[in-house]
Amino acid sequence: MAAPSTTVDVVAPRSSGSDNYLTHDKGVLSWIFTLDHKRIGVMYLCSVLTAFALGGFFALLVRTELLTPQRTIMDHDTYNQMFTLHGAIMVFLVIIPGIPAALGNIIMPLQLGAKDVAFPRLNLASYHLWIVGALFMLSSLAINAVDTGWTFYTPYSTTTSTAVVPAAFGAFILGFSSIFTGLNFIVTMHKLRPPGMTWFRLPLFCWALYSTALIQVLATPVIGITLLMMIVERTLHIGIFDPMLGGDPVLFQHFFWFYSHPAVYIMIVPAFGVIGEIIPVFSRKRIFGYKFIAVSSLAIAFLGFLVWGHHMFVSGQSVLAGTIFSAITFLIAIPTAIKVFNWITTMYKGVIHLDTPMLYALAFLWVFTIGGLTGIFLAVMSVDVHLHDTYFVVAHFHYVMMGGAITAFMGGLHYWWPKFTGKMYEEKVGRVGAALVFVGLNVTFFPQFILGSRGMPRRYYNYLPEFQPLHVLSTLGAYTLGIGFLLTAFYLYKSLKSGKTAPMNPWGGATLEWHCSSPPPYYNFHKPPVVTAGPYDGYENLMYDETISGYVPRKEKIV
Amino acid sequence: MSESISPAIEPKPGHRVPAPAVHEDADHGGHDEHGHGAGPHLAHHFDTYQQQFDAGKLGIWLFLLTEVLFFSGLFCAYTVYRGMHPEVFVYAHYFLNTTMGAINTCVLLVSSLTAAWAVRNAQLAQRKLLVLNIAITIACACTFMVVKFFEYQHKFHDGLLPGPAFHPTEQVWELDAFKKKHPEAAEYAEKLTQLAEHKGDVSAVAGAIDLTRPVTGKFERPTEAQLEPLLKAGVIGPAAEDTTRPSKPRNAHVFFSIYFFMTGLHGIHVLAGIGVWVWLGIRANKGQFGPKYFGPIDYSALYWHLVDLVWIYLFPLLYLIH
Numbered sequence: 001m002a003a004p005s006t007t008v009d010v011v012a013p014r015s016s017g018s019d020n021y022l023t024h025d026k027g028v029l030s031w032i033f034t035l036d037h038k039r040i041g042v043m044y045l046c047s048v049l050t051a052f053a054l055g056g057f058f059a060l061l062v063r064t065e066l067l068t069p070q071r072t073i074m075d076h077d078t079y080n081q082m083f084t085l086h087g088a089i090m091v092f093l094v095i096i097p098g099i100p101a102a103l104g105n106i107i108m109p110l111q112l113g114a115k116d117v118a119f120p121r122l123n124l125a126s127y128h129l130w131i132v133g134a135l136f137m138l139s140s141l142a143i144n145a146v147d148t149g150w151t152f153y154t155p156y157s158t159t160t161s162t163a164v165v166p167a168a169f170g171a172f173i174l175g176f177s178s179i180f181t182g183l184n185f186i187v188t189m190h191k192l193r194p195p196g197m198t199w200f201r202l203p204l205f206c207w208a209l210y211s212t213a214l215i216q217v218l219a220t221p222v223i224g225i226t227l228l229m230m231i232v233e234r235t236l237h238i239g240i241f242d243p244m245l246g247g248d249p250v251l252f253q254h255f256f257w258f259y260s261h262p263a264v265y266i267m268i269v270p271a272f273g274v275i276g277e278i279i280p281v282f283s284r285k286r287i288f289g290y291k292f293i294a295v296s297s298l299a300i301a302f303l304g305f306l307v308w309g310h311h312m313f314v315s316g317q318s319v320l321a322g323t324i325f326s327a328i329t330f331l332i333a334i335p336t337a338i339k340v341f342n343w344i345t346t347m348y349k350g351v352i353h354l355d356t357p358m359l360y361a362l363a364f365l366w367v368f369t370i371g372g373l374t375g376i377f378l379a380v381m382s383v384d385v386h387l388h389d390t391y392f393v394v395a396h397f398h399y400v401m402m403g404g405a406i407t408a409f410m411g412g413l414h415y416w417w418p419k420f421t422g423k424m425y426e427e428k429v430g431r432v433g434a435a436l437v438f439v440g441l442n443v444t445f446f447p448q449f450i451l452g453s454r455g456m457p458r459r460y461y462n463y464l465p466e467f468q469p470l471h472v473l474s475t476l477g478a479y480t481l482g483i484g485f486l487l488t489a490f491y492l493y494k495s496l497k498s499g500k501t502a503p504m505n506p507w508g509g510a511t512l513e514w515h516c517s518s519p520p521p522y523y524n525f526h527k528p529p530v531v532t533a534g535p536y537d538g539y540e541n542l543m544y545d546e547t548i549s550g551y552v553p554r555k556e557k558i559v
Numbered sequence: 560m561s562e563s564i565s566p567a568i569e570p571k572p573g574h575r576v577p578a579p580a581v582h583e584d585a586d587h588g589g590h591d592e593h594g595h596g597a598g599p600h601l602a603h604h605f606d607t608y609q610q611q612f613d614a615g616k617l618g619i620w621l622f623l624l625t626e627v628l629f630f631s632g633l634f635c636a637y638t639v640y641r642g643m644h645p646e647v648f649v650y651a652h653y654f655l656n657t658t659m660g661a662i663n664t665c666v667l668l669v670s671s672l673t674a675a676w677a678v679r680n681a682q683l684a685q686r687k688l689l690v691l692n693i694a695i696t697i698a699c700a701c702t703f704m705v706v707k708f709f710e711y712q713h714k715f716h717d718g719l720l721p722g723p724a725f726h727p728t729e730q731v732w733e734l735d736a737f738k739k740k741h742p743e744a745a746e747y748a749e750k751l752t753q754l755a756e757h758k759g760d761v762s763a764v765a766g767a768i769d770l771t772r773p774v775t776g777k778f779e780r781p782t783e784a785q786l787e788p789l790l791k792a793g794v795i796g797p798a799a800e801d802t803t804r805p806s807k808p809r810n811a812h813v814f815f816s817i818y819f820f821m822t823g824l825h826g827i828h829v830l831a832g833i834g835v836w837v838w839l840g841i842r843a844n845k846g847q848f849g850p851k852y853f854g855p856i857d858y859s860a861l862y863w864h865l866v867d868l869v870w871i872y873l874f875p876l877l878y879l880i881h
């Protein structure tokens with residue numbers, strides 16, 4: 001194959017670092033009201049990481065309480081509030097915006113070769129909405145923290161005395177933030193591609209964000225109206241969901257899962273995108289099965305809309321409906337497995353570099369596969385009747401959400417950190433952090449599979465003494481995770497102060513963001529790039545330059 | 560879409576384009592200070608007006624899609640409830656003011672026409688006509704809201720409120736709409752009520768209501784055709800709240816819950832539309848729109864058609880139930 005020598009008309013960064021997006025304007029207001037996608041992304045990143053710390057803190061409190069079968073540190077009402085806050089914060093404030101709105105906002109337009117997203121003002125508005133939504137959610141914590149679980153199931157949510165309305169209204173607003181991000185990304189990818197950037201030259205991260213954006217736009221409005229109805233039900237008792245007033249609580253579950261199953265893909269599909277970037281770069285090998293990986297994201301997005309009933313096998317839905325939902329759920333294993341096999345095949349005979357981002361990507365492959373396969377157990381109706389609402393479910397979705405989405409988020413954060421900040425973190429400590437997270441994750445959640453299959457129900461405050469050893473093990477794992485993340489926070493922060501200056505292309509990536517200086521200039525590209533090759537072509541034309549600890553184009557090009 | 564990106568368009572760092580004061584309002588204007596001088600309303604990250612327009616158009620279509628899905632939750636709830644409790648809908652429709660609904664439908668249709676016309680005016684740079692059409696659109700929207708206000712006021716006055724606040728001041732068979740349509744049924748319901756109230760002959764009334772039992776006393780049972788309206792509206796029979804006398808169907812309030820929720824949410828969209836049109840009217844008056852730049856008018860007209868379309872569905876679903 002006659003590989004083109006370069007992918008873009010590279011303009012050497014003029015005096016990199018002197019004028020970049022971080023230094024272009026000064027002052028707090030220049031951040032709060034910026035229209036620059038990179039700055040908005042950075043603000044998202046800081047906010048999401050703060051929320052992550054908070055959600056993680058609640059998780060540690062919950063795990064600490066579960067050290068003993070009786071009361072350990074808090075009473076049962078507080079416990080209900082803690083796991084609700086943990087769930088709601090992690091879902092709505094961390095994982096959903098984590099990769100698309102934080103990492104994607106900075107990277108996607110760069111990868112695309114665009115100057116910005118299509119609607120910069122809307123982008124800023126969606127960040128401001130995020131802040132408002134988060135404040136509403138936290139105000140529930142201040143008033144009388146919501147205790148419904150993150151699912152807000154009626155009729156409990158319409159009758160409990162805790163502050164459901166602020167939390168639900170917060171989620172409602174966060175939904176619009178998510179819709180606007182998705183809408184912006186779709187239009188950006190349709191209309192702002194530079195010459196030569198065909199659909200099948202888009203990096204896989206962009207494909208993943210595109211599929212995610214479709215789900216955000218199509219599913220989120222439904223949770224919006226559902227939460228609004230629930231709020232009105234709670235305040236005016238209109239009788240749509242409350243059976244005492246002639247309403248139908250199962251209708252709420254249908255609406256809720258019509259959004260919240262696709263929302264699972266809002267959380268995991270961007271993670272697939274990150275992994276699709278990291279694996280070829282750190283294997284120094286072209287991605288295997290590019291088109292299959294790209295299109296399987298769309299397939300997952302589509303199928304994701306047809307499976308919500310698998311959350312309701314025991315909610316009185318007809319067996320026929322259950323069977324259909326179950327069968328379609330199995331189908332999702334196909335596009336997902338296509339991705340995993342293609343990533344593994346990409347690594348085959350590659351020159352694998354075990355840097356921190358790659359360690360996270362490998363951890364992802366391991367834990368996500370466990371999470372995905374246990375999902376198939378739960379999709380089987382007969383098995384689900386036994387496992388429903390047990391720790392097996394808890395372990396399954398933590399393997400996917402925590403093990404999948406958060407691991408990929410961490411991988412992406414480390415991969416693009418030099419690009420975001422212009423600084424390198426301490427690679428050795430990074431590897432230790434990744435190892436701690438990986439071990440902590442498995443020690444926390446693997447025992448929960450065993451607990452669940454033995455009948456330990458989820459969300460319970462007290463439990464039988466025979467479950468204690470596994471609970472203690474799980475809690476120790478959670479502490480390990482906590483230490484891993486604290487270490488990560490520490491060395492990332494330290495890199496900002498005293499990290500080495502990052503080169504333009506520290507890992508040898510071929511996608512367009514690595515053709516910008518680190519950090520990128522305010523305009524992204526001095527000249528609109530002209531794309532002549534795919535996003536994973538031309539690794540052979542890059543060579544490692546030890547003087548700058550980064551990759552540079554080879555002088556004599558290999559054709 | 561435009562692929563004709565000329566590499567000659569290169570942002571000149573430091574080159575500032577004196578942006579007109581109104582530029583700040585541009586819907587999707589970007590970092591104004593580094594525009595490249597191609598036009599006052601072209602945001603810096605677009606290369607051509609065509610590209611900017613196409614992006615906005617796709618954006619508004621996606622937004623409308625989310626709006627459709629947003630309303631679809633309510634339409635779904637409506638369908639489920641109507642399927643489960645048809646009698647509530649039959650009962651409630653006698654209370655509705657079809658005339659006011661019909662007037663509002665016409666008003667909105669006219670405003671949709673003027674909105675579409677406004678787009679053409681903008682494209683042809685017909686400033687006066689554009690402002691006039693926007694003004695008519697706003698006037699229609701305001702008329703709609705005023706009619707809505709009186710409608711709501713009547714409903715509140717008649718105790719037709721959502722949820723537990725639902726206490727209609729009149730029984731359904733006392734309404735003119737019912738009497739006109741089913742005079743015999745209304746008369747019969749009246750008779751039964753009198754019997755239950757004045758004579759206190761509860762068992763006789765119960766017997767008369769329960770069609771499986773023979774009628775006792777001096778009562779003559781009407782034909783089934785005459786009874787049917789009462790059964791269908793849940794006044795008597797298995798769906799009724801009270802089995803000893805003519806009453807309303809169980810959970811009759813849910814209809815008005817859905818009614819207020821749907822029309823209220825639609826009304827909020829109309830109000831938002833008025834705001835947008837006022838803003839565009841001011842800009843149009845300044846002569847900001849022309850053949851190159853008419854996107855905001857186009858997008859708002861599309862939004863306005865959707866608001867109209869939702870009403871086109873709401874009107875038969877909420878007012879024309881039979």
Ligand SMILES: [Cu+2]
Nearest residue numbers: 261308310311
């Ligand atoms: Cu699901």
